[in-house]
Amino acid sequence: MKKLIPILLGLLLLAGCAGGTKNEDTFDAMMEKGEIIVGLDDTFVPMGFRNPQGELVGFDVDLAREIFTRIGLTPKFQPIDWSLKESELNxxxxxxxxxxxxxxxxxxxxxxxxxxxxxxxxxxxxxxxSDINSKEDLKGKAVSVQKESSAYDAVSKETDIYENLKNGELITFDSNLDLFLDLEAGRSDAIVLDEVFARYVLLSKNIEDYRILEDNFGEEEYGIGFRKSDKTLLEKTNETLAELIEDGTFDEIKKVYIND
Incomplete structure (x- = not known):
């Protein structure tokens, strides 16, 4: 029994350490270390992607660099499995x-x-x-989306369409780039994805080969995700983001990657 007590105490200490990041405001520790780990999908043009030299570039990459540098942190970019993003964060x-x-x-x-x-x-x-002209026409068709994406959520919410897709389900891929490959190969009849991403990709393709439907699965907004406990970092980020918008830096970065 005496041998078990130190072992149990050790396990409890390990459990406490493992849960510390999730339950504590980590801003002071980040500032002391001087860096912040930014999780991203490095295939999501024009927000975060690899240029021909293999360097990470994109609107969100440049925006993150500007925000966190102003706060006093050096951003380190970490490509992640997008389907596990919240788990990676927490x-x-x-x-x-x-x-x-x-x-x-x-x-x-x-x-x-x-x-x-x-x-x-x-x-x-x-x-x-394609003979698809509206969302209703997706019934009985093979439709692809990125796994664990907002596109998946948006389509699945419209149950009348979702439940009547081919095989009663969406086809999912790890990367949005794979959606175009599947569509071009004729395995998918339609793809649903972010307009920001899709229009950038279509710039490098023959646009006459594709059609963007007037129907869509809803408007949405992008934001930066933080652990529930990291309230200081969230506050500092919001303040700095507002400064970037006010002083014109936000629009300067946007012009490099996105044409409205």
Missing amino acids: SGNIDVIFNGYTITDARKEKVNFSTPYMENTQIIITLAS
């Missing part, structure tokens, strides 16, 4: 989710969001030759 593997991260009620239960900084729409894209 386990302490990353400090923020910052990459075209849509604000939803379901996500608000897991994270705190910054002030919204960009609007987006979940659009429907088909090949130009």
